[in-house]
Amino acid sequence: MAEKLVGVNYAPPDLRAKITGRARYAEDFRAQGMVFMKLLLSPMPHCRVRGVDDSRARRVPGFIDIMRASEVNQPEGPTEAMLTDEPKYEGEPILAVAAESEEACAAAIEAIELDLEPLPFVLDPLQGLRPNGPNAYTEGNQFSGQDGWSTYKWTDADFAEVDAGRMPNPANPLVEWTKGDIEAGFAEATVIIEEAIVHQSVTHHPMEPRSTMAYWENGRLHAFVSTQSAQRTKMGMAGALEVDPEEITFVSEFTGGGFGSKIPGHTHMSLAPLMSRKIGRPVMHRVTRYEENYIGRARPGFQAWAKMGFRADGKCTAIDLMIVQDSGPYGAGDHNTASNIADITYTPGNMRYRGFPMYTNTPPKAAQRGPGGAQINGMLEPLIDQAARELNMDRLAIRILNAPTVEYGMGPRSQRMTSTRAKEALRLGAELFDYENKIQLSGQRNGSKVTGIGLGLSTYTAGSRGYDGLMVIRPDGKLYVYQGIGNLGTHSISDTARPAAELLGLNWDQVEIIWGDSSRGMPNSSVQAGSQTTHAHSRANYAAAQDALRKIRAIAARQLGGNANQYRVDNGRVLGPGGSMTFAQVAQRAIALGGEYDGHTLPGDLNAATVPAANMHVGTGLMGVARDNFGGEGGIYSWLAVFGLIELDVETGQFETKELVCATDVGTVVHPRSLGAQCYGGAIQGMGMAMSQRWVFDPQYGVPFANRLYTARPPSIMDAPRSMAWDAVGIPDPQTPTGAKGIGEPSVGAGSAVLTTAIADAMGGRCLCRTPLTPDLIVAELEGRPLPFGRLDQHVG
Amino acid sequence: MANMKDMIPAFDLVQPTTVEDAVDLMKDAGDEGWVLAGGLDTFDWFKDRIKRPRVVIDIGGIEEMRGFRDEAGGIEIGAMTTLTEVANHARVRSEFGVLATAAEHVATPQIRNQGTLGGNITQDTRCWYYRSGWPCYRAGGNVCYASAPLAMNREHCILGRSRCVAVNPSDTAPALIALDAKMVVQSPRRRLYDAEDYFIGPSVDITRMTVLEPGDLLTQVFVPAFWANSNFYFEKVRDRGSWDFQLVSVAAAFRMSGSTIEDARIAVNGVAPYPVRLDAVERLVRGEAASESLQNAAGELAIQGTRALRHNDYKIVMMRNLVRRAVRSVAA
Amino acid sequence: MIELFRRDQNPWGQDILIGVSWDLMWMALVLAALFMVGHAIWFRSRAGAAHAAPAAVPPGTPERVVRHTLASRIFHWSMSAAMLALVITAFVPVMGLEIPAWVTIHWIAGVALIAAIIYHIIHAIGWQDFWSMMNFGPSFFRDLFAQTKHLMSASAPEPKGGKYPLDHRLYHHAVLVFSLAAVVTGVIMMMRIDTPFFAHNPYLLTDETTGVVFAIHGIAGVMFILLIASHIYFALRPDKRWLFWSMVRGWISRDVYAEHFDPTKWKATGDSSRPGTAATGALADASVSAPKEDA
Numbered sequence A: 001m002a003e004k005l006v007g008v009n010y011a012p013p014d015l016r017a018k019i020t021g022r023a024r025y026a027e028d029f030r031a032q033g034m035v036f037m038k039l040l041l042s043p044m045p046h047c048r049v050r051g052v053d054d055s056r057a058r059r060v061p062g063f064i065d066i067m068r069a070s071e072v073n074q075p076e077g078p079t080e081a082m083l084t085d086e087p088k089y090e091g092e093p094i095l096a097v098a099a100e101s102e103e104a105c106a107a108a109i110e111a112i113e114l115d116l117e118p119l120p121f122v123l124d125p126l127q128g129l130r131p132n133g134p135n136a137y138t139e140g141n142q143f144s145g146q147d148g149w150s151t152y153k154w155t156d157a158d159f160a161e162v163d164a165g166r167m168p169n170p171a172n173p174l175v176e177w178t179k180g181d182i183e184a185g186f187a188e189a190t191v192i193i194e195e196a197i198v199h200q201s202v203t204h205h206p207m208e209p210r211s212t213m214a215y216w217e218n219g220r221l222h223a224f225v226s227t228q229s230a231q232r233t234k235m236g237m238a239g240a241l242e243v244d245p246e247e248i249t250f251v252s253e254f255t256g257g258g259f260g261s262k263i264p265g266h267t268h269m270s271l272a273p274l275m276s277r278k279i280g281r282p283v284m285h286r287v288t289r290y291e292e293n294y295i296g297r298a299r300p301g302f303q304a305w306a307k308m309g310f311r312a313d314g315k316c317t318a319i320d321l322m323i324v325q326d327s328g329p330y331g332a333g334d335h336n337t338a339s340n341i342a343d344i345t346y347t348p349g350n351m352r353y354r355g356f357p358m359y360t361n362t363p364p365k366a367a368q369r370g371p372g373g374a375q376i377n378g379m380l381e382p383l384i385d386q387a388a389r390e391l392n393m394d395r396l397a398i399r400i401l402n403a404p405t406v407e408y409g410m411g412p413r414s415q416r417m418t419s420t421r422a423k424e425a426l427r428l429g430a431e432l433f434d435y436e437n438k439i440q441l442s443g444q445r446n447g448s449k450v451t452g453i454g455l456g457l458s459t460y461t462a463g464s465r466g467y468d469g470l471m472v473i474r475p476d477g478k479l480y481v482y483q484g485i486g487n488l489g490t491h492s493i494s495d496t497a498r499p500a501a502e503l504l505g506l507n508w509d510q511v512e513i514i515w516g517d518s519s520r521g522m523p524n525s526s527v528q529a530g531s532q533t534t535h536a537h538s539r540a541n542y543a544a545a546q547d548a549l550r551k552i553r554a555i556a557a558r559q560l561g562g563n564a565n566q567y568r569v570d571n572g573r574v575l576g577p578g579g580s581m582t583f584a585q586v587a588q589r590a591i592a593l594g595g596e597y598d599g600h601t602l603p604g605d606l607n608a609a610t611v612p613a614a615n616m617h618v619g620t621g622l623m624g625v626a627r628d629n630f631g632g633e634g635g636i637y638s639w640l641a642v643f644g645l646i647e648l649d650v651e652t653g654q655f656e657t658k659e660l661v662c663a664t665d666v667g668t669v670v671h672p673r674s675l676g677a678q679c680y681g682g683a684i685q686g687m688g689m690a691m692s693q694r695w696v697f698d699p700q701y702g703v704p705f706a707n708r709l710y711t712a713r714p715p716s717i718m719d720a721p722r723s724m725a726w727d728a729v730g731i732p733d734p735q736t737p738t739g740a741k742g743i744g745e746p747s748v749g750a751g752s753a754v755l756t757t758a759i760a761d762a763m764g765g766r767c768l769c770r771t772p773l774t775p776d777l778i779v780a781e782l783e784g785r786p787l788p789f790g791r792l793d794q795h796v797g
Numbered sequence B: 001m002a003n004m005k006d007m008i009p010a011f012d013l014v015q016p017t018t019v020e021d022a023v024d025l026m027k028d029a030g031d032e033g034w035v036l037a038g039g040l041d042t043f044d045w046f047k048d049r050i051k052r053p054r055v056v057i058d059i060g061g062i063e064e065m066r067g068f069r070d071e072a073g074g075i076e077i078g079a080m081t082t083l084t085e086v087a088n089h090a091r092v093r094s095e096f097g098v099l100a101t102a103a104e105h106v107a108t109p110q111i112r113n114q115g116t117l118g119g120n121i122t123q124d125t126r127c128w129y130y131r132s133g134w135p136c137y138r139a140g141g142n143v144c145y146a147s148a149p150l151a152m153n154r155e156h157c158i159l160g161r162s163r164c165v166a167v168n169p170s171d172t173a174p175a176l177i178a179l180d181a182k183m184v185v186q187s188p189r190r191r192l193y194d195a196e197d198y199f200i201g202p203s204v205d206i207t208r209m210t211v212l213e214p215g216d217l218l219t220q221v222f223v224p225a226f227w228a229n230s231n232f233y234f235e236k237v238r239d240r241g242s243w244d245f246q247l248v249s250v251a252a253a254f255r256m257s258g259s260t261i262e263d264a265r266i267a268v269n270g271v272a273p274y275p276v277r278l279d280a281v282e283r284l285v286r287g288e289a290a291s292e293s294l295q296n297a298a299g300e301l302a303i304q305g306t307r308a309l310r311h312n313d314y315k316i317v318m319m320r321n322l323v324r325r326a327v328r329s330v331a332a
Numbered sequence C: 001m002i003e004l005f006r007r008d009q010n011p012w013g014q015d016i017l018i019g020v021s022w023d024l025m026w027m028a029l030v031l032a033a034l035f036m037v038g039h040a041i042w043f044r045s046r047a048g049a050a051h052a053a054p055a056a057v058p059p060g061t062p063e064r065v066v067r068h069t070l071a072s073r074i075f076h077w078s079m080s081a082a083m084l085a086l087v088i089t090a091f092v093p094v095m096g097l098e099i100p101a102w103v104t105i106h107w108i109a110g111v112a113l114i115a116a117i118i119y120h121i122i123h124a125i126g127w128q129d130f131w132s133m134m135n136f137g138p139s140f141f142r143d144l145f146a147q148t149k150h151l152m153s154a155s156a157p158e159p160k161g162g163k164y165p166l167d168h169r170l171y172h173h174a175v176l177v178f179s180l181a182a183v184v185t186g187v188i189m190m191m192r193i194d195t196p197f198f199a200h201n202p203y204l205l206t207d208e209t210t211g212v213v214f215a216i217h218g219i220a221g222v223m224f225i226l227l228i229a230s231h232i233y234f235a236l237r238p239d240k241r242w243l244f245w246s247m248v249r250g251w252i253s254r255d256v257y258a259e260h261f262d263p264t265k266w267k268a269t270g271d272s273s274r275p276g277t278a279a280t281g282a283l284a285d286a287s288v289s290a291p292k293e294d295a
Helices: A015-020 A102-110 A125-129 A156-163 A182-188 A231-241 A267-279 A289-295 A334-346 A373-391 A395-402 A422-433 A435-441 A498-503 A533-560 A583-593 A610-615 A672-691 A746-762 A775-783 B019-032 B042-047 B083-088 B090-095 B097-104 B109-114 B117-122 B172-178 B279-285 B292-302 B314-328 C023-045 C070-091 C102-127 C138-152 C166-190 C207-236 C238-249 C254-260 C282-287
Strands: A035-041 A047-053 A063-067 A093-099 A113-118 A142-144 A148-150 A175-179 A191-199 A212-217 A220-225 A248-251 A283-285 A302-310 A316-326 A351-358 A449-461 A468-473 A479-482 A511-514 A568-570 A573-576 A579-582 A622-627 A637-649 A655-665 A723-728 B012-014 B033-036 B055-058 B068-071 B074-078 B182-186 B190-194 B217-224 B231-237 B248-257 B260-269 C005-009 C015-020 C064-066 C251-253
Touching (some): A035 A267, A035 A289, A047 A093, A125 A316, A175 A334, A182 A302, A191 A373, A212 A267, A220 A267, A231 A248, A231 A267, A334 A351, A334 A373, A373 A449, A373 A672, A395 A422, A395 A435, A422 A435, A422 A637, A435 A449, A449 A746, A468 A533, A479 A498, A498 A533, A533 A573, A533 A583, A579 A583, A610 A622, A637 A672, A655 A672, A655 A746, A672 A723, A775 B314, B019 B033, B019 B055, B068 B090, B074 B090, B074 B117, B083 B090, B083 B117, B097 B172, B097 B231, B117 B172, B117 B217, B172 B260, B260 B314, B279 B292, B279 B314, C023 C207, C070 C102, C070 C207, C070 C238, C138 C166, C166 C207
Parallel strands (some): A035 A283, A220 A248, A316 A351, A479 A511, A655 A723, B012 B055, B033 B055
Antiparallel strands (some): A035 A093, A047 A113, A063 A093, A142 A148, A212 A283, A302 A316, A449 A637, A468 A622, A568 A573, A637 A655, B182 B217, B231 B248
8 A cells, every 4th residue: 555645744855955965056056167247236226327437347357248238138117127227226236247256256346437327216105105205217106008107196185194194095096996885884883993004125035045057058058046936937037038948958956945036036047148148158146145135025015004894793894905015116016915815814895995006216026925915914913903802802703703704705806715714724723722711811911021912814825727747657667757846945846746646656755856957857837936836736746647647547458458447556556457567567568659658649738838848758658747627716825823922021122922823724734744834934934024024224325224134134043932833724625636725925924913913912902003013112112202213114123 | 436245355364373473463464454253243344345454363273262261360261262152151150140141142053153252242333334334433434324313223322422323232241341350452462451441432432342452452351250159130132032133231240138239230232332331320229129119210320311313212211121120130 | 655535435335525634634743843843943044144123112112012912812822722622632533542522522622612713703803903914905915025035035134013923914814714614614514413503414415515524624624733833833932932921911021022013013002001011901901992902
């Protein structure tokens, strides 16, 4: 009997290399004659390059060449170019220098004299909305493909409302949607909670900066890239360089995180290939931590106003939400997602959303783990507690009451979900946390320490459909699973093969995972983002395994007699009425048969990008290859309920998180340990966001200070809760054959919410309504001193 | 000149094995020399290409500057002793616990394994305007960016400002002041400084944090036995649980006679460009029992003369509360 | 290679002026020393030079000729004290000697200097012969010619002037120019530090303009090294010591008057309340008339 694989812990195949240091990341690769490249970053938040004097740089020993903005594609509108002569943020790359060594690169860059014309800049989106406030672009602050640039401002009257601490009512919101009847919703409400809330921008700061090594050989590009995705990043690079994707050997076996900042790779990954093409030498572009701070993306900050109405029984009847988003110079969509997630999490039925995405001269924004959702859950959950307090209601009960079921449709188009087990997650978490007893500790004071109980519920996308699976059973009897998804440490390269292997009755040691090198075949894949891969590729691989199983049975029936359907697989053998064959024998037979069995003939509905990958393995064994045609309707979302207990020292403003419990709805659990790690990791990341992580700019010069790990203050292991536990609801998603959904994203919002609510709880229900909740803010509030920052201040700390 | 960071410029590395050689090498190098201890302050400066010494004098190989020497009147700790060693040393833990606790609060285990006591005491300020290489007063320029009307100065000083508003970042410094430690400086003349006199404010010299001038080397820290086995208190408030400098910290030593404070030494850090010894508070508490009213009076006295910048008013109450708590720690 | 200015990069990487190079301070000290030594040697070499005969003093010339009223002396000495404090607190720390709280002493001394200057201006315009000091007419150039001739030739005696001989006037004007430069720039600089007078704001001027302000202040400071050194040198020289004493006591003797001044250009007066003696008190000072007290 083959071992059960789904729902069982195991050691992923990349583990040994990582812990022994043999894993090779982009900057570990070398090539004969390799030289280095470094970027010259803009010192100003917005300027025009009037001139570049590189005469001294060219005399630096080891200098090879310079690449300027004119040599790379310059897209129209607010779209990022690899290099620019009008930088829109401090740290934007102006030019690149190649030299024999990094030291020579650095010396050459320092020898370059820039003639820059400073231009007006805006850091705080609200400042940009002021009637005479600065714009991030000389052309304006709004762009549409049809109408080009325009300028959008609020009025003095709007700002009078803002300054008075009220939600303004600006004309012509940039984004607006409504559902239901918001007036009726508020009319129905017994309690209305209204707050202005700030969520700071925070950088991604993945452990590995986005380095690239590249060289060209006989017209073929060899690229070694730090990216979240693999096959999709290769396509992105091919597009950026305007080359045939099949002329790229793309390598990304290990990536030290991305958190959404390297989803399809990143803009600057194509610079090394371009420089290499220009100078005819392999080029290593090793990105430093400092550079990562600038080109490495950040989560957009929000300055928001939320008004929520609750019926006497606690049911949320209306939400009026307004978000001003710091979109950076090149835009971001977080605020839209945030509005949808506010709706689905609290199911008001009646909602109005108004969004104001504003370009700023701060480093570019991009999706960061739970983009939009992570912000809004942390921001709104304390308001739910305020309502519970005013209604004298239990905090868990109000959440269970408002949590959605599968019947609730999200957002203006009322998008339905494939499965929604939010209430179950809350109940499971409460049980695991021992909520009934723990909530009794809320507000208890021991010396200077007050206990706070935190609750957070969050959701995020957790899957997608329609990708391809590719696998081959070779004559050695093993199953080789070819993965086009990336490997940023989430185990999905192997987790997604486990249901397939189980379907084929294999033990795990009979399975080899091949990933991270396009020369070994990468089928069409989802991006490694949006918590898609567990869902998308357990399905795709499952489809390919079904294809393989069909072929195995057919071969067995052909070889041994009987009906193919009577054959079953177990432990690397196919068994049936006519006897049994090993998979090794099946593979040999498949090669002999050719046709569809060994990949000579491929299914006609495969995504185009899979065909070359499959062709690499034609004739090597029995090929399982198929498109995910399982179908399905509705969005795929996972849920996470988080409970926490903190002790807040009211004399210092410091707190300690004593306990954390995560309960999740991810459908079927594929890999428990990996799931637990995602719950904890995401929750701690979210806690860091609520507690300490920050991005600070000097308003005079527009440059950021929190540009190192120690100044940006992501959470450290010392901030992790002393006691942590997790569990999963474990009810399979009915619309996917494996029953599994992803988990990476929602844990962040719940982690953030658990602290924003616990701190408010320990402070007697007072919501500071901004993050990060650093000791200065807390102690100033508790002591009745002036708060260190204004209610709506952004980029401070 | 265009901006370039995260790339250490080349330098000559010399690795003396005796204090004498180190001092000679430092003298030879003059202003172009840089003393490298644990490297945790140093390499930030080097990576950012702000400090560009011609010669780096690595004192890591000087055995006489490492470890502990029991002496009749106390314990002598080599400046190159790592913070982990200080935190784990049996006698330091048992007799001078405030120092061990302070050392334990520095940054992270990795940094404590590499960072030295001398380096922790002598490190430069972490004012991010200054550390960004901006030409502020401390860097020889003509402006304090951190005290500008809209500047980000949440972590800056509430006391002792004089054009510069930076703070001293050391965790062990206030503990050593509380222990009345002596700093041994060689140049090649051997000098001894009381711990609190080792640190200087910007009104004395805006470009330095300590008495050390080019050519001076902190070789040992002597902790006298007088305060051994006192009642100690150390607390550090920071934004996150590790790898963080203090917002405010306090270190205190109390000699008790029953419930009466016979003598006390109290220092705070993170509030001024130098660790501040609270003499007035010490005088207040001497001969008194640590009643609640004394705790409160001590806190209030501690913050007299403080003045907040735009974003750091909280430090005043934080400092007050920490001093209160220090006194409270010896309450009956 | 002596640097004249200190430059640095502002936070945007732009090259900006920070102030004068401290090399100039050392250069000023060296120049001051060279001047004193040079002058001493030159003076000795002119030991046998021609001297103008003492002037015939008009009848009625008091035995003690009032040269500096008490009001003037108060100004002089308070300005001197402020100036010395300013120069010492400015440059001694640069030399590496610590002066705790030098910035505070420096700006307080600066405020004292400003007060003294305001006092002096009002006093000079209202009570002193302001215009004779500021006279740049033909007589100024005649004096300049005669003085130059004296410096060039041992046979040309030092011309006798009015109450303020040419060299004094030139010195005064140099002090005037550099004081005003230092004061104006100093006030602007005070906006960058903590004082009770201004809300601290380093961004009132652009980086470059700030650099110019610091450079002017620095140049003025360096010039004061030269001016003060030469002033003290002359005050202490035996042949000029009567000047020093006149600033202490307020008067010069009739003989000194006759030896160094042209009575037609400076009509001597005594203390009107005590004929034959110099004014010694504030009240006495206030009572001096005829027609301008220093005329």
